[in-house]
Amino acid sequence: MSRSERTAPGVGRATWAALRARRRAVARLAGWSAVESLPALLSGALVARAVDGGFLAGRFGAGLGWLAALATAVLVGAVATGRTYRSLGAVVEPFRDDLAARVVRAALREATRAGGRPDSAAAARLTHQVELVRDTFAGLLMVSRGFLFAAVAALLGLLALDPVVAALVAAPLVVGVGVFLAALPAMVGQQRRYVRAGEELGRAAAGALSGHRDVRACGAAGRVVADVEGRVADQAAAERTLARMAAVRGLSIGVGGWLPLALLLVAAPWLVDRGLTAGAVLGALVYVTTGLQPALHALVQGIGGGGLRYVVTLERILRTCPDDDAPTGLDGAAPAPGDGGEPAVRARGLTFRYGVAARPVLEDVTLTLPAGEHLAVVGPSGAGKSTLTALLSGLLAPQAGAVLLGGAPVDAVAPEALARLRVLVPQEAYVFTGTLGDNLRYLRPDADDATVAAALDALGVRPLADRLGGLDGAVTPSDLSAGERQLVAAVRAYLSPAPLVLLDEATCHLDPATEARVEDAFARRPGTLVVIAHRISSALRARRVLVLDGERPALGTHEELLATSATYRELVGHWDDQPAASPASARRG
């Protein structure tokens, strides 16, 4: 089960804290609920009296009198219902205010941090989610306490009529509620899958729309359409499963609500033989049909509908706004790695395998990178270096464990916000047909000419830019060598606002001197740098080195690892034996 499959324990805690913080309002709500349940407590007993002591005894007036007493109880109950809503507001509205304040604080933090931008769409989405939590929380409270008081009142009334009748009703009721509660975790999981499928569909569709030019230019329309279609199918499948699960609700209502009625009808002759009066049998039926059945129906439908939405929505708010004091990553607005003293990267217990039955590429890997870290990752081919960078940058989701960038869970940050958190440069550089300026400003469209020029100088790419005719010069990807394409991609990443840069063999086509200049420029750039090394020089330049070799990863400085890691010693020896790459590889080919 992946991290995101688990129910956030914070939902239970947050709900409990909201109730405890408003103890008085909750006590008032309970008090009015008790009064509201008066008809449920008295209905059967009053009907039994009206029948036995009134209509069947030929005392019509007395019968009507008992029914009038019932009508009075119903009126009192109705007044109490009105008061419960007032108490409900006193519990629910402050909870909503707390959540809304949390969301706004997080949005403000994002908007005021260095390089941050106000993300009104994310704030609006979260505010909508807060309203949804408010409504579903209110519904959940109403149906839960309604069921609790009505069921207890009806069972007490039944107990007063006849303990055997109470047992006949209580046993199937307990089984029915038990069936529903047992299925609840699976329903929550399914609801979560449905919500996630919807979000992923939205993201895929938005990505396809905003990148339609690139998609067409790369001839990838078929693949992108297939991807979006796959996500539509995923969401439809999740919704169908959710609908099928509604059958559990039916089963629960059938067993808990209708079975007691059937048992009472079947056992009626026997009960009458035991001395139960006709009025008492009728009273028991009234308890079940007007008290228990509607309360159970409301509970099951309320929890099975709004209750599931409450859990999943609150879970998302709590996950994207972890808590008020920690730096917060909103859905679409996340903090910069290293803000607020948080490590730039925190990976805990990462386990990843490419197939269900495949051997894990990484198992239980834990890694913390402080802001400003310069790490080189080394290891034999296939050790999982690229897989690790994909996990750290949120392109792959681990089967176990979690990645936090600046305290924000990477899987909770929307893609556009993720692009402002980290930039991953792969070995195969992506360069598109257009001007050099368009290519370089791709991740930071607002970069002015002076900023772009400074980046070109820092990375030593000015000669290439001049040859291409400056920032307005046309770029045709096939006319550039692999090394030149890597230089363009490197300047683009250097300009991006992301404080975390991951270079996955992104300079492998450059000669050692150019590679050193590029890496040095990234090391001087404010932020955190992770380099998948393909030469020993990259490891020597880094502050620390991570060795992946299929066993436990080893982390340390170059000197420490020479002393402690046989794999590292072997890799260093292997690299030392290699001839230096030809500088010509960085030139046009």
Ligand code: ATP
């Ligand atoms: P290299 O230095 O050769 O790039 P690496 O250390 O970066 O290797 P990864 O690319 O992370 O290693 O691959 C780790 C393992 O996972 C390898 O055995 C590889 O074959 C496997 N692997 C990588 N990508 C996939 C994939 N998409 N599907 C299945 N297996 C994969």
